[in-house]
Amino acid sequence: MSVPAPHGVWVRNLRVDYGPFTAVPHLDLTIPPGEIYGLIGPNGAGKTSTFRALATLLDPVHGEIFLGGRDARHDPEAARAVLAYMPDLAPLPEDLRAAEYLRFFAESHGLYGPARDQRVAACLEAVDLTGRQHVFCRALSLGMRQRLNLARCLLHRPKVLILDEPASGMDVAARASLKEALRAQAASGTTIILSSHILPEVQDICSSIGLLQNGRLVDSGETREVLLRQSHAKKRLRIRTAGSPENLLSWLYSPDALPAHAPVLRGDTVECQFAGDTEAQARFFTRLAGANLAVVSLEEIHSSIEEVVLRLASAPHEPAAP
Numbered sequence: 354m355s356v357p358a359p360h361g362v363w364v365r366n367l368r369v370d371y372g373p374f375t376a377v378p379h380l381d382l383t384i385p386p387g388e389i390y391g392l393i394g395p396n397g398a399g400k401t402s403t404f405r406a407l408a409t410l411l412d413p414v415h416g417e418i419f420l421g422g423r424d425a426r427h428d429p430e431a432a433r434a435v436l437a438y439m440p441d442l443a444p445l446p447e448d449l450r451a452a453e454y455l456r457f458f459a460e461s462h463g464l465y466g467p468a469r470d471q472r473v474a475a476c477l478e479a480v481d482l483t484g485r486q487h488v489f490c491r492a493l494s495l496g497m498r499q500r501l502n503l504a505r506c507l508l509h510r511p512k513v514l515i516l517d518e519p520a521s522g523m524d525v526a527a528r529a530s531l532k533e534a535l536r537a538q539a540a541s542g543t544t545i546i547l548s549s550h551i552l553p554e555v556q557d558i559c560s561s562i563g564l565l566q567n568g569r570l571v572d573s574g575e576t577r578e579v580l581l582r583q584s585h586a587k588k589r590l591r592i593r594t595a596g597s598p599e600n601l602l603s604w605l606y607s608p609d610a611l612p613a614h615a616p617v618l619r620g621d622t623v624e625c626q627f628a629g630d631t632e633a634q635a636r637f638f639t640r641l642a643g644a645n646l647a648v649v650s651l652e653e654i655h656s657s658i659e660e661v662v663l664r665l666a667s668a669p670h671e672p673a674a675p
């Protein structure tokens with residue numbers, strides 16, 4: 354009995370080398386159909402290299418890659434039929450009008466006549482460019498160019514959409530329409546993998562994320578869970594008292610307060626770091642309550658996605674083993 358080919362995006366032992374330099378030493382990824390997955394990481398982490406490998410544009414590439422049930426390593430033609438790749442800053446033919454550009458690609462996907470025109474109109478609408486169909490590419494703004502590129506990617510109803518920095522150059526309204534277009538695609542079963550440095554956007558749109566550092570996936574999973582896990586490594590507490598925060602501050606400097614440490618005064622609240630597990634936190638709360646400091650609220654502060662990525666970027670660089 355043959356094993357069914359994995360759908361969505363399924364990658365095992367991916368390695369990307371540029372000559373003697375290994376940009377991605379080892380990467381495993383499993384993204385089910387209909388998921389929007391954000392690959393995030395600092396400059397040079399290997400996002401574009403990973404995307405180029407998935408899009409069958411690099412040779413040689415080591416490992417196994419299945420996209421929409423097609424084996425991209427051994428049958429790249431079949432994989433290309435079900436994938437679309439939008440590179441960062443993709444060039445456009447300046448002397449074609451927006452709709453002409455899409456018609457050209459629609460025909461390359463075997464669509465002609467009314468079927469072609471209907472599909473072009475639907476894709477222009479999906480990215481909110483209907484009113485610009487007769488505009489020359491050279492006259493499109495940066496955000497409109499990105500959206501036209503996305504429309505080109507949607508023409509053949511891909512099963513896997515790979516988008517490198519799709520939101521760069523887009524204003525707030527354009528990003529909202531991008532988000533809507535991607536959600537509609539995902540709802541129809543398309544697997545979307547994207548990279549972005551606009552982190553609140555990633556947090557908002559991606560159902561799951563992966564954190565890439567030096568070509569290695571350091572964490573991956575449901576967006577909220579990854580952020581929670583990353584927060585635990587550097588947990589912070591915010592405490593407010595009805596009385597003077599100075600008393601709380603000096604108590605936090607005492608040995609009673611450990612493993613809370615590094616308290617700082619922020620307005621009428623005090624924030625501190627906490628280096629213990631859940632049980633240590635429960636014991637800390639009991640001691641705090643018994644210290645007569647008139648505590649009125651106490652909350653755990655989770656790392657924002659920006660803080661998580663900043664930590665990735667500032668971690669010591671490990672050269673990738675070839």
Ligand SMILES: Nc1ncnc2c1ncn2[C@@H]1O[C@H](COP(=O)(O)OP(=O)(O)OP(=O)(O)O)[C@@H](O)[C@H]1O
Nearest residue numbers: 371374375376394395396397398399400401402403
């Ligand atoms: N064509 C190439 N030849 C040699 N090295 C390359 C090439 N392309 C990328 N690299 C190197 O591979 C590493 C990963 O680069 P990559 O472009 O994949 O990073 P990225 O995560 O997309 O970064 P950014 O956020 O800046 O877009 C970097 O060290 C980069 O210098």
Ligand SMILES: [Mg+2]
Nearest residue numbers: 400401402441
């Ligand atoms: Mg890149």
